[in-house]
Amino acid sequence: MSDELLLEASGLTMRFGGVVAVNGVDFALRHGELRCLIGPNGAGKSTFFKMLSGQLKPSAGDVRLKGKSLVGLPAARIARLGMGIKTQVPSVFDGLSVVEGIRIATDRVLPPHLSRQRTDEVMELIGIAALRDREVARLAHGQRQLVELAMVVAPQPDLILLDEPAAGMTGKEVERLGELVIDLAKIGSVVVVEHDMTFIRRIARTVTVFNQGRVLAEGAADDVLADQRVRDVYLGRDVE
Structure with missing residues (x-):
């Protein structure tokens, strides 16, 4: 893993009317890093993910990929800067074959012979x-889910964002997905938002825990998952 920053968020805030879903969060991701974002329901992690990926424009703060601000950019421009995004609900081409759908993704960045x-x-x-x-x-x-992952990976993005990739998968599929995520982190950077703690324990290296719109804890997976404050928020207990 490089010490050079790939993705950086500063003061990232999202308000929905009078509700502050994410409150002044700073975040840094290095080249070659695998980061898991976790937290109880309503903690703000999914909203934060959508601001990182350009699906939501933050109320305040900035997101920078390779030094370039992403705030307000269209999805196609963000993709060209080197970000691939897999959403919760698979976004695939139902009327096409698997190979045809993935070819659409590779055709965007490669000439025909290299695309094939x-x-x-x-x-x-x-x-x-x-x-x-x-x-x-x-x-x-x-x-x-795997077809969409292939479509995201095909253009060889520098950063892959995965939003609940294990949702609805069988045990064997989740096991295979875990192996894939670890392999993908060897050739790029990966951010995963996931509720499945078994899956998180399988893949996690560095974990960022959200609670009430802020970062509660961040660090090595074993240390963070053993943190009593983290255990308390998952059990619904108040933490200071």
Whole structure:
């Protein structure tokens, strides 16, 4: 992992009317880092994720990727700067085959002959080569999740943001996903928002814990997950 910052948020705040969902959060992610964002329901982590990814424009503060501000930029521009985003609900092309859907992602950044090669490489990497000619609409939920992940990875972004990637997957699919996330962090940076603590324990290196719109704890996974304050918020207890 490099010491150079890839993504940086400063004073990030999101207000919905009189409700402050995220309150003045600072955040830094280095090249090659795998970071997990966790916290109880309503803690602000999903809102924070959407501000990082440009899905929400913050009420205050800034988000910078490779030194460039993302605030107010359209999704296509953010993608060109090197960010890939996987949302909670798979965003895939139901009327196409698996290979056709992934080709759309690679065609955006590569000439045709290299796009075909990259598509094959990504299907092998994600483990969906056997599904290449299947219609996406006919796939099971977990398979659709993997197809979307392949579409996100295909353009080789510097940063991959994953919003609850394990949702709705079987135990074996979650195990495979964990291996994939760890592998992806070897070639880029990854931020994961997830409720499944079994999955988090499987992949986590560094963890940021949100509570009431602020960062409650941050650091090495073993230390943070053993923190009594973190245990208390998951049990619904008040923390100072």
